Amino acid sequence: MxxxxxxxxxxxxxxxxxxxxxxxxxxxxxxxPLEQWKAVFDENKAQFQRLFDHYGIANPASLTAAQIGDLFREKLDGALRYLAGPPISEDDLKVIADVSSLNATRIAENADAAVKVLQTIVQALDPERFPWVTAGRQPTEAEKHAAILASAALITVQRVSTKRRHTGKSEQEAAVKRYLVDxxxxxxxxxxxxxxxxxxxxxxxxxxxxxxxxxxxxxxxxxxxxxxxxxxxxxxxxxxxxxxxxxxxxxxxxxxxxxxxxxxxxxxxxxxxxxxxxxxxxxxxxxxxxxxxxxxxxxxxxxxxxxx
Known part of the structure; x- marks a missing residue:
């Protein structure tokens, strides 16, 4: 049969x-819920705000290797990669910057790797969001505010989409398993x-x-x-x-x-x-x-x- x-x-x-x-x-x-989007957006906005206020990312070429190490320790490297236009993935950054690892401890202990990462970001910086860098001047408050909002929105879209995909897949698998059992x-x-x-x-x-x-x-x-x-x-x-x-x-x-x-x-x-x-x-x-x-x-x- x-x-x-x-x-x-x-x-x-x-x-x-x-x-x-x-x-x-x-x-x-x-x-x-809109609250979910807003919560992720506010978190990302705070990260970019810190890049500007604490690390002086408005003039990225002035950052030191030690600052890049601190930035990685604070887990701000994701926001750093989104300064590029288009944003650079973690895997791509390793290849482009020619570094073996983007582990926070290794970046903090390896000044050469930190400098390579910074140079890559500076070279790939989005000229639309950061026009003052190309012009060789300081940003106005309005330009800085606009860059923070645009960057936060850009990374939020990606992170919310990724979370949706992973959550949706997990929920679907759980539903299949429940059906098989129940x-x-x-x-x-x-x-x-x-x-x-x-x-x-x-x-x-x-x-x-x-x-x-x-x-x-x-x-x-x-x-x-x-x-x-x-x-x-x-x-x-x-x-x-x-x-x-x-x-x-x-x-x-x-x-x-x-x-x-x-x-x-x-x-x-x-x-x-x-x-x-x-x-x-x-x-x-x-x-x-x-x-x-x-x-x-x-x-x-x-x-x-x-x-x-």
Whole structure:
């Protein structure tokens, strides 16, 4: 007897799922409290204010290696990187400044590394926010105030977006696990490295994120018929991101798991939340990825029950 095939959705069903997920995404964003944004903004504004008032960042070339070390100890290095236009990531700064580490202690103890970091920031300084540096003069109070506000807004956008993404993914994983336990009677077991099916949880069990073959899976689930269903939880805040989340990540993993474990042993799946393009989901399905929606986990439950 052949194994029960996972669901493959029609174009109309994918459209309906995409529209419902987008509606829920809109509601979530509109309901998001303004206080959360303001709290992050105020925290970042205070950091840039300190860069100006305590460290004299209005004239960045005047900073000393010791000051850069103190700045890193105060965990103001993130704000420092956002003085550049565009902002420089931590990984990029290490490469561009040619330093082996941006650890606060190492920067404080290595004057040469501190100077390299400062020189990189000065060279990349955003001329729109800091026009007085290029002009070789002191800023007016209005210019300084505008630079602080603009810098705080810039870093707040990035940090709030990152927090949303991480929080959304964590909440989605938690929801999947709760559903498996509360609705299907599954049991969560100790996480482990799954190189072969013998390493996987037993039928009716799942574990937290771990390597399945050569790639990590968010929630590896062992179906009742013995097959392994590695579940990827994907949250997307734009249709552009859906390519990265689904096609360039989950779909690629699906292909790798299928090659490593075989089509009769593994059912690669993804649970989706947010904004996605129907076309990308069609491609993912064709590539062997089983799609479920976080707002309709009962469909995942229906498939899992069918494997008894």
């Amino acid at each position: 052949s194994a029960i095939a996972p669901p493959r959705w029609t174009d109309q069903e994918l459209v309906a799922g995409v529209n419902e997920a987008k509606t829920r995404f809109r509601k979530e964003r509109l309901d998001e 609705e299907l009677g599954f049991r969560e077991v100790k996480t482990r490295e799954i190189r072969t099916l013998a390493d996987a949880p037993a039928a009716g069990e799942f574990c937290a994120e771990c390597f399945v073959g050569s790639r990590k899976a968010d929630v590896p689930v062992r179906l009742f018929d013995g097959r392994l269903m590695p579940v990827e939880c994907k949250v997307s805040n734009s249709s552009t991101n859906s390519v990265k989340r689904v096609n360039n990540d989950a779909q690629v993993k699906a292909g790798i798991w299928t090659r490593e474990f075989g089509t009769n042993q593994v059912v690669p799946a993804s649970v989706l939340t947010g904004v996605f393009k129907v076309h990308n989901l069609q491609q993912a399905q064709t590539g062997g990825l089983t799609i479920f929606w976080a707002h309709e986990l009962a469909e995942m439950g229906k498939f899992i029950k069918s494997t008894r």
